[in-house]
Amino acid sequence: MMKHCTRWNDWVLGNGAHSYRQEFLGKLFGKMVLKGMVKDDKPMKKNAPAGIFTIKEQNGDIQDEKKIWLAQMTAYENFSNPEFIHDFFGKMKTEDIGIFVYKHMDHHLRQFNA
Template identity: 30%
Template structure:
């Protein structure tokens, strides 16, 4: 499984983000491309320890059993529900959101696993830095595929 902490995988993600443009259309889901970038950026904030959404009640009961979905080799399902705090519904500016996400992805990789959050994921609970690294790559890959890049 690819891991965002490995520079080669970070570079791949950044190159794919650069292929997006303001007119990129989703293959599924309700978010436009700028909202998707903002969503990924907000999710990145959780992994970086800059945002601490509370655990969901459902996550407390089933998150631990389901957490391998976040970092295993299987693709994430399309139209999967998301954490309410990273659900983006308001209008966003594409170029600003793209630059913001690229900066966060590069910073996360540069800071390395030792600076990954120890705060639990809002649904899956406690994750190791390796699980976060794989999950972040998988989440970004999922949304880039959503926009066909």
């Protein structure tokens, strides 16, 4: 889960080489789904698809991933990635990215009662 979150944050923050493009179904339904997700403070639903960020590795250094994750959360204070296009939601307002990032992190922390 931590590796999923750190790789996902790298994608949103623009760390590394990422190609950003919206999928076809996202072009049809993405904005509608995003609007429903960011309109209130309800947590993300369980079993949301992870897409390209599905991680099946069972090894790694949890302490290193934790340090990376904490640094990434701090990096959101100065978020600036104008190239970011969510693969389903498409181009997002900075405020919507902030809400979505919060809900994504909250979703995974709740998984482990953290």
